Amino acid sequence: MKTYKIAVLKGDGIGPEIVDEAIKVLDAVAEKEGINFEFNEYLIGGSAVDVFDNPCPDETIKGCLNSDAILFGSIGGPKWDKLPKEKRPESGLLKLRKSLGLFANIRPAIIFDELVNASTLKPEVIKGVDLTVVRELTGGIYFGEPRYKDDNKAYNTMIYTREEIEKIAHVAFKEASKRNKKVTSVDKANVLEVSELWREVVEEVAKNYPDVELEHMYVDNAAMQLIRDPKQFDVILTGNIFGDILSDEASMIVGSIGLLPSASIGGKVGLFEPIHGSAPDIAGQGIANPIATILSASMMLDYLDEKKAADRIKKSIKKVLADGYRTKDLSSFDAKEIVTTSEMGSLIAENASN
């Protein structure tokens, strides 16, 4: 029986609650598909600061590198917000991504037919939405030097090299080649030099993919177009900060931020995490939606080439939604019964075992 070593980084806030549900579902699927998981937990974020005074300990990085894949929850919270920058949970996550070389973050936003009424947008606008944000993850303004802050002045630097843009552009074009063959590259080239270079390099990379249509869009327009007509997008290629923002926006097109998974790839080991954060406002209440994390586990199975197991999870989620079960974030939409985080995980696990 094939055994996969999975590094589990639950993190802070709702992280442990949602990751526990993903593990429940993975265990159910493993039994059915004749595979095995060895889960090894490591600390990250605020929970690592509390124990090691370090938001991304070396032991965590080593554990990740010694695994087949990483399942990640979320980090951060008010408890750690006043710490010096390098001790903050967010710095730990950035360090983890950089140390593991995870330069590409794939964030699919796919509407479940069962949730077309779950949006504030009209059903005809969102039915059939299937887009993917390909976000550069280890460069741009989140990492750029110099950075500085005193009481009267502060700045950050948005920097991209030709090599970084080429790498992420290839990921986006390859993704589009497998999908509907369109890349929308999102930038702010009317104002930013870094975006001018981004455009030039993306145009060059596009020549390697003659079957894929390329369009450019300014980020402000893209934010509007996502709401006006999300079905015009196939693959959105963009930098770190724009991708961060646009993917949170895309989550509301499909119904809730609790639904969007992601895969961070490019290094030796892939990392799979929901796009949302640690949601301190709802942590510990049993109301977080675990589906984004469970879908991230499904992306992890795809990455491990366990396609049948990955599909089994997706089908199970669809069935549970079709049966009318909803967590609180989706409670006003065709809900037959409102369930807790743990009940939602159990329902998906049960269906995945059938």
Ligand SMILES: NC(=O)C1=CN([C@@H]2O[C@H](COP(=O)(O)OP(=O)(O)OC[C@H]3O[C@@H](n4cnc5c(N)ncnc54)[C@H](O)[C@@H]3O)[C@@H](O)[C@H]2O)C=CC1
């Ligand atoms: N990858 C990560 O670990 C990320 C961590 N963060 C951190 O998370 C903390 C909170 O940040 P926020 O800006 O509040 O963003 P957030 O994504 O944690 O929460 C935003 C809103 O969405 C809701 N929400 C999030 N996930 C949900 C789920 N699964 N089910 C139902 N509702 C959900 C929250 O209750 C909140 O109202 C901060 O410390 C931030 O730095 C933020 C984004 C990503």
Ligand SMILES: CC(C)CC(=O)C(=O)O
């Ligand atoms: C917390 C940040 C470091 C990143 C973020 O918001 C994200 O990756 O979605």
Ligand SMILES: [Mg+2]
């Ligand atoms: Mg974010």
